[in-house]
Amino acid sequence: MDQFQKVTEAIQFMTDNYRHQPSLMDVAREVHQSEYHFQRVFSEWVGISPKKFLKYLTVESLKSDLKSVPDLHVAAEMVGMSSPSRIHELFVTMEAVTPAQYKSGGDRLLIEYGFAPSLFGDCFVAVTDRGICAISFADGNREAVLGEFQAKWPAAELIQQDDVAMDVVEKMNSLFDPNPKVKAPTFHLLVKGTPFQVKVWEALLKIPSGMVTSYQQLASAVGNSSASRAVGSAVGKNPISWLIPCHRVIRQEGIIGNYHWGSTRKTAMIGFEKSKI
Incomplete structure (x- = not known):
């Protein structure tokens, strides 16, 4: 079992047991590890204790986050000015496939894909010469993930290249490096929608x-505050997890809610x- x-x-x-405030011993027992080993595994992953980590995820904390910055443009400026992390430097550009490629399912498009371990689990990555076209999580079922991807790009030529996936994942992981040796990477995305x-x-x-928004706030950001349901549907169909951060959209009540790759x-x-902020 991986970290x-x-x-x-x-x-x-x-x-699940937040109101009962489980002790470190309780949590370690649940995952069949000693307190010492579990504390070490958790801290190696995120850099803080489980107890401190959980404080970021309470309903009260998340509701406060939603209220503190109602506008996405203001949020970006705030993080850029105050964060010691270079994660705010992340530069992502995006373009959509042509109408002809959308209709044909990627005809004459060469896609290199692969799998690589990431901070958030086994990652599937697909890349074209025009940009990254998919990032998702496999969770031990790589064939299903690949099949789902092929269904979206039925006419494209697919070649497995795990080193391509590893390169993308390493760049994403490096965004959280506290002592970066190189400039923050850039990513160009190619989306079909x-x-x-x-x-x-x-x-x-x-x-x-490090920030979250609600479906209602996102609907306002796209110019239609009454379209929360349609916005939610579009969020759920995001083809590039992590870099297109649909995980940062939560419910207005401060509840994290559903996610295509698991809540x-x-x-x-x-x-x-x-x-990290």
Whole structure:
């Protein structure tokens, strides 16, 4: 069992039993590890204790985050000025496939794909000469993830290149390096979606790492405050997890809510990012 799987088991147990305030011993027992070993595994992953990590994820804390910065543009400026982390330097650009490629399912498009371990689990990455076109999480079922991807790009030529995936994942992991040796990486994305979906995904790019927004706030950001349901649907169809940060969208009540790759992973990603700003 890899490190992240142990971490997610612990996070699931802690969030499920938050009101009972489980001790370190309780959590360690749940994941079948000694207190010492579990504390070390968790701290190696995120750099803080499980107890401190959990404080970032309470309903009260998340509701406060939603109220503190109602506008995505203001949020980006605030993080840029105050964060000691270079995560706010992340530069992501995005373009959509042509209408012809959208209709054909990627005809004449060469896609290199692969799998690589990441901070948040086994990662599937697909890349074209025009940019990254998919990032998702496999969770021990790589064939299903690849099949789902192929269904979206049925006419494309696919070649497995795990080193390509590893290169992308290493660049994403490096964003949280406290002592970076190189300049923050840039990423260019190629997405396949309807005009409305692309508009929502562009708005997601404005949510800074370590912050969250609600579906209602995101709907306002795309110019239609009454379209929360449609916005939620577009968020759920995001093809590039992590870099297009749909995990940073939560419910207005401060509840983290669903995530295509699992609500516990969403919880882990939000808590991890909040601990780094």
